[in-house]
Amino acid sequence: MMETGPPLLEVENIEKRFGGVRALQGASLSIAEGETVALVGDNGAGKSTLVKAVAGVQPADSGTIRLRGREVAIRSAKDAGALGVEVLYQDLALANTLDVAANVFLGDEPLWLKLGWFSVPDTRRMDAETAATLDRLRIDIPDPKRPVANLSGGQRQAVAIGRTIHRGRRELLILDEPTAALGVEEVRKVLALLRSLRDEGQTMIIVSHDLEHVFQVSDRIAVMRQGRVQAVVRTSEVTKTDIVRLIVGDIEDAVA
Amino acid sequence: MNGPAGGARNRFLGAGGTAERALALPFFNVAVAIVVLYAVFTAITGETFNTANNQITIMRAAAVFLILGVGQTFAMTTGGIDISTGSMIGVVGAIVGSGLELGWMDPIYAIPSAILVGAVLGAFNGFNITVLGVPPLLATLGTFVAYRGFTQYYMGVNLVTGLPDVVVAVGRASVLGLPVSVIVALAIAVLGWFVLNRTLYGRYITAIGSNPSAAEATRINVKAITASTYVIQGALAGVAALVLMGRLDSASAAMGEGVELHVIAAVVLGGTYLFGGRSTMIGTLLGVYLIGMLENGLIQTGAGFFVQRIILGLLIIAAVALQLQQRRSGPG
Numbered sequence: 001m002m003e004t005g006p007p008l009l010e011v012e013n014i015e016k017r018f019g020g021v022r023a024l025q026g027a028s029l030s031i032a033e034g035e036t037v038a039l040v041g042d043n044g045a046g047k048s049t050l051v052k053a054v055a056g057v058q059p060a061d062s063g064t065i066r067l068r069g070r071e072v073a074i075r076s077a078k079d080a081g082a083l084g085v086e087v088l089y090q091d092l093a094l095a096n097t098l099d100v101a102a103n104v105f106l107g108d109e110p111l112w113l114k115l116g117w118f119s120v121p122d123t124r125r126m127d128a129e130t131a132a133t134l135d136r137l138r139i140d141i142p143d144p145k146r147p148v149a150n151l152s153g154g155q156r157q158a159v160a161i162g163r164t165i166h167r168g169r170r171e172l173l174i175l176d177e178p179t180a181a182l183g184v185e186e187v188r189k190v191l192a193l194l195r196s197l198r199d200e201g202q203t204m205i206i207v208s209h210d211l212e213h214v215f216q217v218s219d220r221i222a223v224m225r226q227g228r229v230q231a232v233v234r235t236s237e238v239t240k241t242d243i244v245r246l247i248v249g250d251i252e253d254a255v256a
Numbered sequence: 257m258n259g260p261a262g263g264a265r266n267r268f269l270g271a272g273g274t275a276e277r278a279l280a281l282p283f284f285n286v287a288v289a290i291v292v293l294y295a296v297f298t299a300i301t302g303e304t305f306n307t308a309n310n311q312i313t314i315m316r317a318a319a320v321f322l323i324l325g326v327g328q329t330f331a332m333t334t335g336g337i338d339i340s341t342g343s344m345i346g347v348v349g350a351i352v353g354s355g356l357e358l359g360w361m362d363p364i365y366a367i368p369s370a371i372l373v374g375a376v377l378g379a380f381n382g383f384n385i386t387v388l389g390v391p392p393l394l395a396t397l398g399t400f401v402a403y404r405g406f407t408q409y410y411m412g413v414n415l416v417t418g419l420p421d422v423v424v425a426v427g428r429a430s431v432l433g434l435p436v437s438v439i440v441a442l443a444i445a446v447l448g449w450f451v452l453n454r455t456l457y458g459r460y461i462t463a464i465g466s467n468p469s470a471a472e473a474t475r476i477n478v479k480a481i482t483a484s485t486y487v488i489q490g491a492l493a494g495v496a497a498l499v500l501m502g503r504l505d506s507a508s509a510a511m512g513e514g515v516e517l518h519v520i521a522a523v524v525l526g527g528t529y530l531f532g533g534r535s536t537m538i539g540t541l542l543g544v545y546l547i548g549m550l551e552n553g554l555i556q557t558g559a560g561f562f563v564q565r566i567i568l569g570l571l572i573i574a575a576v577a578l579q580l581q582q583r584r585s586g587p588g
């Protein structure tokens with residue numbers, strides 16, 4: 001399937017230890033351009049750790065990462081960003097005391113006056129673009145000028161998603177549990193957004209525990225267990241029961 | 257529905273009336289305290305407290321605290337603290353003062369070299385905190401002791417005197433009735449306000465204090481920016497040292513002792529969170545004035561130096577306790 005060029009992202013044999021805990025024990029995964037891959041697995045399987053390795057916030061101990069066939073060194077979030085990898089973290093990385101627009105643009109502000117650290121951001125533009133993004137997500141935040149600490153879980157999630165889709169150059173969008181902790185209506189909005197991003201050709205990795213959501217948005221499903229990607233299957237060729245059995249380890253055969 | 261106009265409208269509708277807004281201002285408490293104390297001191301001392309001359313005296317005494325308060329506000333915004341400010345002043349006084357007195361430093365270089373020496377002292381704090389990972393309180397406690405030790409070692413019981421006119425002018429001259437030191441302090445405060453509220457730097461230090469891992473994840477250079485707040489604090493200690501040297505026309509081993517207490521009290525009383533993520537330069541300005549007024553008023557009502565210290569120490573505890581209280585009851 002679509003084997004025209006090298007995959008957009010290839011991770012191979014990624015290992016990561018936290019003291020005695022071997023969170024990743026040789027995880028490998030390959031994603032084609034324009035594809036949406038769901039990453040599933042039990043609690044502690046290593047999904048977030050794999051995401052953080054690719055995002056550079058917790059660089060891997062060993063293993064290789066290739067983007068479009070070229071080996072890249074991702075040692076920091078800055079490296080990943082320069083390569084066009086955008087991440088929505090599970091543990092909502094919002095600065096609680098800043099407002100919505102400040103969070104959406106944090107670290108990537110449009111500038112009104114360029115002066116290094118002492119640059120003056122273009123807040124007018126930030127407010128307008130943030131409002132447009134919230135509109136697109138159909139998320140209503142009555143007072144976007146207040147600190148995001150005051151927002152509901154869904155609204156906070158919307159801000160976090162708004163941030164990830166706002167970056168200029170994103171080759172790969174990684175979302176760690178984008179629908180966790182959301183209300184029914186908010187889940188629907190987020191899923192609709194993910195589908196429209198997929199239709200626009202955005203390459204995505206989506207981590208989720210909700211197989212219903214996984215089946216709605218993914219092209220393929222990668223199942224992690226004990227720090228490894230145990231199986232990768234085409235979403236259209238399997239049932240939820242198959243996935244559940246792969247997650248708990250009932251079936252040992254890895255499908256490519 | 258969420259256009260900029262809608263947002264602007266909601267800003268006024270969404271958050272209750274003007275009174276509620278005022279109450280939510282971080283420096284509301286300190287503003288009230290100023291009004292109350294002002295009335296109390298005026299009532300007790302009658303003529304002497306409530307005069308233009310006395311207000312100038314308060315401001316002149318408070319200028320050093322305001323200069324340092326700006327840097328302290330930056331450091332605290334990141335969730336840090338710098339208690340070595342007084343000791344940095346001591347070192348700057350010793351090196352620059354003796355350089356001037358012994359003639360190996362041309363007076364032209366007095367101001368830039370004071371700032372530079374201060375910045376280097378601050379950079380050492382920043383290095384220890386961000387590269388070595390020493391908690392700010394302990395890192396600056398270490399230099400609080402070490403820098404003062406150096407000053408005492410270097411100066412002994414000597415007193416540097418006969419400083420050049422530039423330096424004396426910084427401490428003593430007045431322009432249009434306002435002391436130069438007060439003008440310098442206010443200029444630094446205005447610049448500090450701008451940096452905190454209008455630049456990326458202000459946003460980033462707030463983000464760092466609010467959620468360091470969020471700041472890291474958005475590619476803010478957390479370590480460099482955090483360290484820079486201590487460099488700024490050091491440079492400002494250099495400016496403060498010039499003001500003190502100029503005012504006294506001398507430098508001694510004890511110069512700057514105890515200022516850190518005033519500065520920290522002023523910044524926290526002003527409404528800046530000791531835990532980072534929320535700060536106010538206007539609050540710092542008011543906090544500095546409150547502390548200056550309190551000291552001045554206490555002297556005039558006959559309370560001695562030791563009573564002042566007792567009150568200052570308790571005030572810091574009260575201010576932090578109040579912040580903890582607000583943090584528990586309100587979000588953020």
Ligand SMILES: Nc1ncnc2c1ncn2[C@@H]1O[C@H](COP(=O)(O)OP(=O)(O)OP(=O)(O)O)[C@@H](O)[C@H]1O
Pocket residue numbers: 018021022023041042043044045046047048049050090
């Ligand atoms: N910073 C850390 N320090 C120590 N151990 C960690 C750290 N991060 C993850 N781990 C451990 O690594 C393993 C994998 O964790 P990870 O967060 O990647 O799991 P996950 O698949 O995302 O789980 P969940 O579905 O619960 O989010 C777990 O055993 C976890 O306890």
Ligand SMILES: [Mg+2]
Pocket residue numbers: 047048049090176
């Ligand atoms: Mg996880």
